[in-house]
Amino acid sequence: MMPDLGKYALWVLSAYGVSIALLASITMLSILQARRTRRALQAMEEGRKPGRRDGARSEAPGTVKEAANG
Amino acid sequence: MSIWEYANPTKFMRVTGVALPWLWALTAVCLTVGLTWGFFFTPDDFRQGSTVKIIYLHVPSALMGINAWLMMLATSLIWLIRRHHVSALAAKAAAPVGATFTLIALATGALWGQPMWGTWWEWDPRLTSFLVLFLFYLGYMALWAAIEDPDTAADLTSVLCLVGSVFAVLSRYALVFWNQGLHQGASLSLDAEENVADVFWYPLLVCIAGFVLLFVALVFLRTRTEIRARRIKALETRARISAA
Numbered sequence: 651m652m653p654d655l656g657k658y659a660l661w662v663l664s665a666y667g668v669s670i671a672l673l674a675s676i677t678m679l680s681i682l683q684a685r686r687t688r689r690a691l692q693a694m695e696e697g698r699k700p701g702r703r704d705g706a707r708s709e710a711p712g713t714v715k716e717a718a719n720g
Numbered sequence: 721m722s723i724w725e726y727a728n729p730t731k732f733m734r735v736t737g738v739a740l741p742w743l744w745a746l747t748a749v750c751l752t753v754g755l756t757w758g759f760f761f762t763p764d765d766f767r768q769g770s771t772v773k774i775i776y777l778h779v780p781s782a783l784m785g786i787n788a789w790l791m792m793l794a795t796s797l798i799w800l801i802r803r804h805h806v807s808a809l810a811a812k813a814a815a816p817v818g819a820t821f822t823l824i825a826l827a828t829g830a831l832w833g834q835p836m837w838g839t840w841w842e843w844d845p846r847l848t849s850f851l852v853l854f855l856f857y858l859g860y861m862a863l864w865a866a867i868e869d870p871d872t873a874a875d876l877t878s879v880l881c882l883v884g885s886v887f888a889v890l891s892r893y894a895l896v897f898w899n900q901g902l903h904q905g906a907s908l909s910l911d912a913e914e915n916v917a918d919v920f921w922y923p924l925l926v927c928i929a930g931f932v933l934l935f936v937a938l939v940f941l942r943t944r945t946e947i948r949a950r951r952i953k954a955l956e957t958r959a960r961i962s963a964a
Contacts, residue, residue, distance in 0.1 A: 651760070653759070653760055653770070654770075655770040655773075656764070656769055656770055657769070658769050658770045658771045658835050659770070661771055661774070661831050661832065661834065661835050662770050662771060662773050662774060664831050665774045665777055665778070665827070665828045665831040665832065666755075666759065666773075666777065668824070668827045668828070668831070669777040669781065669824045669827070669828060672820050672823060672824050672827075673820070673824070673934070675820075676816060676817060676820040676938065677934075677938065679816075680816075680817075680938050680941050680942050680945070681941070683942075683945055684941050684942070684944065684945045687945045687948045687949050687952070688945075688948060690948075690952055691948045691951055691952050691955075694952060694955050694956075695955075
C-alpha cells in the first residue's frame with residue numbers, strides 16, 4: 651500500500667508529518683477553546699460562576715440568554 | 721437579503737451553527753480524498769521524483785496563507801468603514817489559522833527545496849516576502865493580545881493589516897515583479913497551458929478545496945468563540961458595575 655518514495659522518502663514523509671501535525675494542532679486548539687468558552691458563558695448565563703457546581707448565584711445579571719449562547 | 725445582516729451576532733451565530741457540521745464533514749471528505757489520492761495514487765515526477773507529492777500540501781497552504789490575509793484585509797476594511805464588530809472578530813479569528821497555513825507553506829517549501837535546490841532557504845523575493853508575511857501574522861496576533869480595549873485593538877490591527885497586505889500581494893507576485901530567484905512560476909493559473917499535468921492537477925484541486933473548507937470552518941468556529949468571549953467580558957463588566 652505504501653508507495654515507494656525512493657531516496658526522497660525522508661523529505662516527503664517529514665512534509666506530511668509536519669503539515670498534518672500543524673493542521674491537527676490548530677483544529678484541536680480551536681475546538682477546545684470553543685468548548686471552554688461556551689461552557690463558561692453557559693455557566694455565567696445560568697447565574698453560576700464558571701467552574702462552580704454548587705449552583706451559587708453570581709452577581710452577574712446573567713439571566714437573559716442571548717444569541718452568543720446559541 | 722443583505723450581506724450586512726450577518727454582521728448581527730445573533731444572525732451570525734444561528735447561520736454558522738447550522739453550517740459548521742456540514743463544513744466539517746465536507747472538509748474531512750475533501751482532505752481525506754485529496755491527500756490519499758495525491759500521496760498513494762499519483763506517479764512520481766520525471767525530474768522531481770517522489771518530492772512532487774509535497775505539492776498537495778505546499779500549494780494549498782501557500783494559497784490559503786495569502787488568501788487568509790486578504791480575507792482579513794476585507795474584514796478589517798469593513799470594520800474601519802462600517803464598524804461591524806463581527807467583522808473585526810472574524811479578522812482576529814482568521815489570523816492564527818492563516819499563520820498556521822503560512823508556516824506549513826514555509827516548512828514544506830524548505831523540505832521540498834533541500835533535495836531539489838540543495839538548500840533549505842534562499843533569500844529569494846518570493847520566499848522572503850512569504851517569511852515577512854508570516855512575521856506580520858505574528859505581529860498582528862501580538863497587537864491584538866497587547867491592547868486591552870477591543871475597539872482600539874481592532875482599529876490598530878486593521879491598520880497593520882492594511883500595511884501587511886503589501887507583503888501578501890508581493891508573496892504572490894514577487895516572481896512577476898523581480899523575475900529572479902529559485903522559486904518557479906505559478907503552478908496554478910486560469911490559463912490551462914500553465915497548469916501542472918492533469919494527473920497531479922485533479923488531486924491538487926481536491927486538496928485546495930479541502931484547505932479552503934478547513935479555513936472557513938475554523939474561522940467560523942473561532943469567530944463564534946470570540947463573540948462568546950466578548951459576551952463573557954460584557955457580563956463581567958456589568959457584574960462589576962452593579963457590585964460597585
